[in-house]
Amino acid sequence: MARSGRDPVRVRSAQPRDLGEVIAIDAGITGMRKPEYWGEILQRYGSGRRRQRFFLVAEDASRVEGFAIGEVRDWEYGMPPCGWVFAIGVRPDARLEGIGTRLLEAICQGFRRLGVTQVRTILARDNPLILSFFRSQGMMAAPFIALEKDLEP
Template sequence: MKLRQMTNEDLAGVVEIQRQILRREPGEAWRRMLANHVGGAERSAFVAEDDGLVLGFILVEVKAGGFGAELTGWIEVIGVRPDHMGGGVGSALVGQALEHFAAAGVADVCTAVRWDSGDLLAFFKNLGFDRSPFINLQKNSG
């Protein structure tokens, strides 16, 4: 397995992974957000591949001045082909993201997980993530 920066050539494979995870086609807004992470400065994306097959991906962002910290790293989206889950792909991608954040001078790394996503919560807790001092708030703007 090889970890590397995501390129435009990887987009179709990443969209396919997201489709498999969601069990539906990702929307245009998600596809635009994905494309905005390729080759960006603050936003970045990495893939894990094996023999040209994209096994997983991670989208990350370095945010400045958020929540009282000068720089904060955010894991925005992570996805692994369902037939490769549990094989270390996700852990390797998070490790790549943490190296990326460290190189950018980021000390604190955050992510958001739904409380009813037990497998994903367990995954991040196993990697050393825990509750943050922040509460995620939401307002429906519609």
């Protein structure tokens, strides 16, 4: 749904001044404040530091409303370069206004500019919200499976 009756939203690269708000949005989603992690993400992905990496925020006149992070990965598992989205989050009171869609579109636009023709993500099976969102964006089950195991100490 388009955002109506509220400030317009602009999507841009994340800057150091955004970090506090991004940390708070993420803490609201995951239940954990992770300032060190986010500082490192900003170092690695922020402000267009590397062409293939994207750390975007959506802001209106008063605050950061959401963020998205992704990158192009080359020949991972022998597959052609592909865009990966590995985090997206929108403030609870700003959801269902099209901000997540804007963020994903912006990141996909960055991937397209690099000549990439496919975007992927991975998500928890028990998170129907994020699944509904990605499905609404036309993303479908990929022909891969994720495997994991616990490592002995």
